[in-house]
Amino acid sequence: MIVRCLGALVLLAGSAVWAATPVDVYQFPDADTEARYRGLIAEFRCPLCLNTNLAGSDAPIAQDLRRTVHRLLVQDGASDAAVRHFLQERYGDFVLYDPPLRWDTALLWLGPALFLALGVWALLRVLRQPALPPLEPEQRDELQRLLDEP
Numbered sequence: 001m002i003v004r005c006l007g008a009l010v011l012l013a014g015s016a017v018w019a020a021t022p023v024d025v026y027q028f029p030d031a032d033t034e035a036r037y038r039g040l041i042a043e044f045r046c047p048l049c050l051n052t053n054l055a056g057s058d059a060p061i062a063q064d065l066r067r068t069v070h071r072l073l074v075q076d077g078a079s080d081a082a083v084r085h086f087l088q089e090r091y092g093d094f095v096l097y098d099p100p101l102r103w104d105t106a107l108l109w110l111g112p113a114l115f116l117a118l119g120v121w122a123l124l125r126v127l128r129q130p131a132l133p134p135l136e137p138e139q140r141d142e143l144q145r146l147l148d149e150p
Contacts, residue, residue: 037070037073042055044096072086093105
């Protein structure tokens with residue numbers, strides 16, 4: 001009985017260690033570069049995850065992208081704009097939470113305003129319709145007769 005309990009305890013402890021994810025530990029030359037790094041990885045979307053930024057994702061591609069951002073900032077001395085441009089060129093507009101306003105993304109940016117204007121137009125059109133005149137007594141009787149039929 002004790003051997004089984006010890007065996008189960010060893011298996012549980014081993015699975016807890018196996019389930020732990022590695023933590024990225026990077027060295028930065030100064031606090032400003034580290035702050036820029038943290039801001040950039042929070043700004044970009046993981047290409048594998050649907051709506052998780054690079055800082056919150058533990059997908060292998062997110063780990064690679066964090067390593068790339070670190071390399072660009074520390075080793076290459078790239079600016080934030082250069083890092084944005086590099087990742088956008090490689091992975092497209094999907095990695096950006098705010099895609100740029102261009103002709104191919106215009107519907108994405110202008111669509112909500114267009115739907116709002118269309119909704120306001122439809123609402124005003126419905127509200128401006130004239131009221132229907134009341135039914136004549138013989139029309140009311142005919143309608144009641146039609147409703148009462150089986």
